[in-house]
Amino acid sequence: MHSSCGNIAVWWNNLRNGEYYMKFTNIGPIKNANLTLGQLTIFSGGNNQGKTYITYAIYGVLKELTARYELLDVEQAEIFLSENKYTFSKEEFNKAYANFIVSTIRKSSNRILSKVFSSGIKTFEDSEILLDPQEVIEMIGLTRTEHFRKQIEFRNILFIFELAEKTISVSYLKKSQNSGLNTEEMLPEEFTLDRRFLNMVFSLIIQDYISNSFNYIYVPAERTGINVFSKELHNGRANFIDDLSTLDEDDEKIIKSIRERKSTYPQPVDEYVKYLNSLEDYDIMINESNKISQIIRDKMIGGRFGFDKEKGTAYFKLKDDSKVSLHMASSSAKSLYGLDYYLDSILGDNTNNFIIIDEPEINLHPSNQIEFAVLINYLIESGVNLIISTHSDFLMKKLANLALLNKIKKQPGISRENTKIYNFENQTLSEIDYFNKDNVFENFDKNYQNLENEYFNLVDLMHEEIEDEL
DSSP: OOSOOOOOOOOOOBOGGGOEEEEEEEETTEEEEEEEEOSEEEEEEOTTSSHHHHHHHHHHHHHHTTSOOOOOOHHHHHHHHHHSEEEEEHHHHHHHHHHHHHHHHHHTHHHHHHHHTTOOGGGGTTOOOOOOHHHHHHHTTTTOOSOEEEEEEETTEEEEEEEOSSEEEEEEEEEETTTEEETTSOOOTTOOOOHHHHHHHHHHHHHHHHHTTEEEEEEOTTHHHHHHHHHHHHHHHHHHHHHGGGSOGGGHHHHHHHHTOOOSSOHHHHHHHHHHHHGGGSOOOOOTTOHHHHIIIIIISSEEEEEETTTTEEEEEETTSOEEEGGGSOHHHHHHTTHHHHHHHHTTSOOEEEEEEEOTTTTOOHHHHHHHHHHHHHHHHTTOEEEEEOOOHHHHHHHHHHHHHHHHHTOSSSOTTTEEEEEEETTEEEEEOTTOHHHHTHHHHHHHHHHHHHHHHHHHHHHHHHHHHO
16 A cells, blocks of 8 residues: 555535535545546546545545434433424534534544555544535435434334424434323433433434435455455354354453454455345345346346355356356356346435446456446436446447437437546546547557557568568
């Protein structure tokens, strides 16, 4: 990991077409970067130029937006405890809650970044993340107008959170053993209801609401191996912890040291492993009407994935209904495992979805890279926010063609207005005009031009050698 990670400042400003302005300073090899996230954001450039650093940092911000934060200040908690209820105006709540999130993230920048990179906190000791409160409100779904009600019962007390069009209220009711709910009864003597406990309870409820309004996933470049060995990675860690129980009591210091060890994987990779292992925990239903996931199954891999619960293994099912173990499937199929299921689960669920894919072209033939561009176009049409880093000029050229086609036919999908492309080079990044061919494809075409020039120079030399022999 690069040793200089200094100040990191991120501002999310509400621009037109759902764009978000961000500024980074000294993160990995990137010294200074200004960028705007579009609905589709593309990172290109050579290896070791900082693309993964930036995408990891973005992931860390998205994850932190779904963390638990305080709801009631001291005065509000006192009113709540005396009246059993507190009601906010929605505008008041949104502003206060978003400001609290922004303040907490700013103060915890080094912790957030060290966790996402699985690095020591000193690596980011001077780091800072700044967010725009209004943008936070929109990103996590607090501007939604539909009615939401959630309740949690604890020690015969029912805690209620209710979100209406213009108000948000929190309340509690004492549950009577004989007559249901009774607000007049006193709390149990052995139980102290205080501000800290109230914030814990209601932050859990709000976190549940936000989690159902705001989704994100990071699909790492290491996915081919992870997709095959995710269960072994998970079981290896679990067995390692279980083995601690066999140590003697005299090894207490060793036990403590081992238990305090953190994952050596960056957080986005670790979370992806957990996602893959969760696929066996629910009954996967193939959504035949989902044209996006069907692109993967019908046009890119020619089959579908499944999970054998008895054997505890994933498999690939061909169109002729024959099955092969996932590790026996093609590399292209392995690289796409799990993505179709994720798309089935999120599309049409009325949430704000962010998908980050590192090198979507991995193990894909050029024809499938082109199909992946079509899939991206459908994702943008469906309202998904997508961030990709790529080395594929096939993917880039097809995306450019789709943007032009959408403009000609006046249809939704990729467009100049909702797409941002950045090239990473020489410790910085610069925006590329999506419709200027000389800019968009220079990252790839200059290499083709060099190879072509080299070829024709060699052909000329060969002809000269032949002429000399004659």
